[in-house]
Amino acid sequence: MNRILLAVLVLALSMGATAAQDAGITLTPYTDSNYGFKSVAPEGWTTAGPGLLARGNNAADPTLIAQQSAPVSADKVIQALLPQLSLTEAPDSVGTYESDSLNWTLYKVDVEVGTSTIAVDLGLAEAGGKTYIALLQTTPDEYDALHASVFLPVLDALTPYVEKVDVPYQQEEVTFKSGDVTLAGTLTVPEGKGPFAAVVLISGSGPQDRDESIGAMKPLGMVADALTRAGMAVLRYDDRGVGGSGGDIYATLEETTADASAALVYLKGRAEVNYDQMGVLGHSEGGIVAAALGANDPNLDFIIVMAGPAVSGKDILLEQGKLILKAEGGSDEMAALQASLQPAIWEAIAKDDEAGFKKLAEEATVAVLSLMPEDNIKELGDLEAYAQRSVEQQMEGYFNRWFQSFLVSNPAPDWAKTTVPVLAVFGGKDVQVPAAQNAPALEVALQQAGNSDYEIVTLADANHLFQSAETGAITEYATLKAEFTSDFVPTLVEWLQTHVTLQGE
Numbered sequence: 450m451n452r453i454l455l456a457v458l459v460l461a462l463s464m465g466a467t468a469a470q471d472a473g474i475t476l477t478p479y480t481d482s483n484y485g486f487k488s489v490a491p492e493g494w495t496t497a498g499p500g501l502l503a504r505g506n507n508a509a510d511p512t513l514i515a516q517q518s519a520p521v522s523a524d525k526v527i528q529a530l531l532p533q534l535s536l537t538e539a540p541d542s543v544g545t546y547e548s549d550s551l552n553w554t555l556y557k558v559d560v561e562v563g564t565s566t567i568a569v570d571l572g573l574a575e576a577g578g579k580t581y582i583a584l585l586q587t588t589p590d591e592y593d594a595l596h597a598s599v600f601l602p603v604l605d606a607l608t609p610y611v612e613k614v615d616v617p618y619q620q621e622e623v624t625f626k627s628g629d630v631t632l633a634g635t636l637t638v639p640e641g642k643g644p645f646a647a648v649v650l651i652s653g654s655g656p657q658d659r660d661e662s663i664g665a666m667k668p669l670g671m672v673a674d675a676l677t678r679a680g681m682a683v684l685r686y687d688d689r690g691v692g693g694s695g696g697d698i699y700a701t702l703e704e705t706t707a708d709a710s711a712a713l714v715y716l717k718g719r720a721e722v723n724y725d726q727m728g729v730l731g732h733s734e735g736g737i738v739a740a741a742l743g744a745n746d747p748n749l750d751f752i753i754v755m756a757g758p759a760v761s762g763k764d765i766l767l768e769q770g771k772l773i774l775k776a777e778g779g780s781d782e783m784a785a786l787q788a789s790l791q792p793a794i795w796e797a798i799a800k801d802d803e804a805g806f807k808k809l810a811e812e813a814t815v816a817v818l819s820l821m822p823e824d825n826i827k828e829l830g831d832l833e834a835y836a837q838r839s840v841e842q843q844m845e846g847y848f849n850r851w852f853q854s855f856l857v858s859n860p861a862p863d864w865a866k867t868t869v870p871v872l873a874v875f876g877g878k879d880v881q882v883p884a885a886q887n888a889p890a891l892e893v894a895l896q897q898a899g900n901s902d903y904e905i906v907t908l909a910d911a912n913h914l915f916q917s918a919e920t921g922a923i924t925e926y927a928t929l930k931a932e933f934t935s936d937f938v939p940t941l942v943e944w945l946q947t948h949v950t951l952q953g954e
Contacts, residue, residue, distance in 0.1 A: 474598050482612045483665040483931070484518040486581065489606040491599055498927040499664035511567050512591065514599055515584040516607060520658035520692040523554065523573040523580045532842040534558050534569060548605050551576055559589070568592040570600045576609055578692040583607060618677045623684070624693070627704075627711035633693030634659050634686025634712075637677040638721045639952045646726035646949035647682040647719075648753070649712040651705075653733030654855065658692045659685040661732065665931035666914050668732060668755070675938045676730075679945065680952030682722050684712055701854035702734070706741045713748040726750055726949040728869075730941075731757055733882055733913065736873075740860035743867030751870045751948055753941060756882040756913055759891035761859040763795050765882065772880035774817075776922035783820045790816065798847050799856055806847065811836040864894035871895060871903040872944045874937065876911030878921030904944060908934055 476489040483499065490502055491514065497503040500517035504510055519526055527539045534540070536558070546553040551574035560567040570585040570592075585600040619638045624631050639645055650669045652661045660670030673683040689708065690698030700708070709729060717724045728751035731739035736757020742749050758765050770791060771784040790813040797805040814836035818829065829835045846852065873891055875884035884907045895903045912918035915937045916929045945951060 476599070476602055476606070478606070480610060480612075481516065482610075483662070483667075484516070485579070485610055485612075486516070486518065487606070487608045487610045488516050489602060490514070490516075511562075511565075512587040512595065513585075514603065515582065516603060517582045518579045518609075519582065520579050520662065520687065521656050521690070521698065523575050525656065525698065526573055526580045526582060528845055530571070532839070535560050535562075535838060537838065537841040546572065546601075546604050548607075550608055551581060551604075553583075553604055560586075570596055572600070572604050578687075579609070581607060581609065616674070616677075623715070625686075625711055625715035627696075627708040630689060630696040630708070631694065632686045632689070632696075632708060632711070634684055635673070636682065636684050636719070637673055638682045639677055639680050641680075641952050643682075643721045644723040645680065645682040645721060645952060646728075646945075647684065647716050647722040647724075648676060648727070649709055649716065649729045650683065650685040651709050651729055651731040651735030651738050652688060653735055653756075654851075656691045656698050657688045659687045663914060664927045666916065666926065667931075668914055668933075671933065672730065672755075672938075672941070676941065676945070679942045681945070681949070682716070682719070684716055686712060697850070699849040699851040701850050702737060702741075702858055703854065705734075706738045709735075709738050709742060710746050710748075713742075713746065717748055723950070724748070728752055728949075730755065733757070734855065736882075737858055737860045740863035740867060743869055743871070744863040745866075749869055751872075752867065753872045753874070753944070755874055755915060756876060756879055757873055757887070757891070758858075758860055758882055759864055759887045759894060760861060762855045762857065763792070764886070766795065766856075767791055768883050768886050769881055772883055772921075773923060776880050776920050777924065779817075780820060783817050786820065787813065787817050795856060798852070801848070801853075803844070803848060807840055807844075810840045810843070814839055861890060861894050864891060865897040867895065867898050868900050869902075870948050871900065872941070873903070873905045874915070874940055875905070875907045876913060876915055876918075876921070877907050877909040878911060878918045879913040880921045880923070881913040902948075906940055908936055908940070910934060911937065 475492040477492050478489050480487045494502040494504050497513055501513055501515050504512040540556050540558050542554050543557045544555050546555055553572040553574045556571040558569045560569055566589055567586050568589045572583040574581045583603050585595060587595050618640055621636045623636045624633050652669060660667035669685050673685050677683050687694040689696030689700040713727055716722050716727055727748060729739050729742055730753040732755040736754035739752045739754050743752050767788055771788050774784045774787060794809045797809055815832045818832055875888050877884055888905050888907055892905055910917045911934045912921045914926055915933045917934045918925060
């Protein structure tokens with residue numbers, strides 16, 4: 450996000466705390482290693498989520514400050530924020546702000562929430578393949594004071610920072626070609642003679658960096674560390690259009706599969722790698738890619754999938770929609786109604802029928818939300834207006850090359866041709882790729898392939914990120930410890946010990 454004037458940072462560090470201008474607020478320096486920056490934060494404000502601090506004077510106090518980063522362009526960040534700002538198109542900039550390290554583009558938005566108005570300050574700055582984000586929200590009557598005492602000091606203080614961590618293995622920044630696209634990543638190699646068994650990590654849906662950073666969780670970065678420590682070479686890379694990689698951020702599944710295949714070819718050319726023991730590990734949508742490689746790529750010797758789909762994209766979305774709604778407190782009646790209305794909506798998207806999609810999606814939104822308790826409906830105000838605004842904000846997410854390819858995807862035929870060893874790990878509380886739907890389908894497909902070397906494991910308490918979860922809800926991810934369940938990594942390592950040669954064995 451944002452970076453501070455060096456002089457201000459030095460002053461803050463030397464004094465321990467600095468008094469914020471004219472507001473009785475004290476700002477204290479801190480480091481956020483998850484998002485990669487140093488900054489300042491109001492003393493006494495409480496954590497409300499990754500990179501979020503709320504003042505919390507009372508339950509109705511909307512005042513908070515957000516400081517985060519994302520491995521995508523500022524334009525993509527703005528598009529992602531539109532629903533939260535109740536906007537359907539990007540706001541005009543109100544100016545720029547230059548700190549010693551970052552050049553900020555500033556926005557000011559007034560968000561109507563029921564009968565109230567929330568004033569929002571937003572600053573975006575691009576540097577090093579990331580966009581740094583600073584956001585302040587408060588009431589209109591406090592806006593001027595907090596703009597001066599909190600928001601501007603944060604812009605001055607937010608400093609990109611890369612934490613140096615000593616690890617017992619080698620790390621190398623690498624690039625490789627996939628067609629005419631250059632992809633950037635990190636190759637980690639154990640100390641020792643080698644050559645080593647190797648694995649390519651494939652991320653899930655959406656624009657992901659090489660660590661698959663999701664708030665404080667970095668699933669692929671954590672897997673890379675664990676498997677390299679166990680004695681394997683590991684290659685992970687930024688998705689197209691993310692971080693150091695070129696290409697279109699809305700890459701199709703076919704393009705993503707080509708990228709993973711290119712990563713295997715790159716590994717095969719590395720002297721440190723045993724090219725007779727190369728595999729892939731795919732998370733979520735990365736499991737669809739893994740299936741395609743299993744059916745077609747001669748360089749592949751094994752597959753691991755974390756929450757890998759084994760049914761069609763439409764079937765995943767249907768079950769996912771029901772489980773997510775219920776995990777967030779929706780009723781069985783709401784979930785059933787939503788499920789009955791969704792197929793027609795997906796059909797409109799498949800036909801590239803934007804007008805039909807808008808009509809069907811708005812009608813479905815109103816119908817489902819009308820089943821909420823009366824108090825919840827009142828909070829949303831006019832349901833038709835809310836539905837129109839909500840659907841408009843979703844258009845870019847649905848009408849793009851990637852979603853079209855996912856909607857028509859079906860990995861089952863590829864799994865039915867996959868004969869290399871497979872380990873599939875599911876989370877019992879996963880609402881995005883439900884174990885009950887996908888684990889049995891995967892077993893049927895692998896049996897059709899005549900695959901005699903597969904293992905399917907469901908970790909009862911794990912969510913989609915393989916954290917130990919209570920409900921599995923997506924909104925719960927940020928409230929949980931940024932760590933895997935205790936049995937996840939051992940499950941991977943123990944399986945690998947029986948299928949490849951790990952260092953020290």
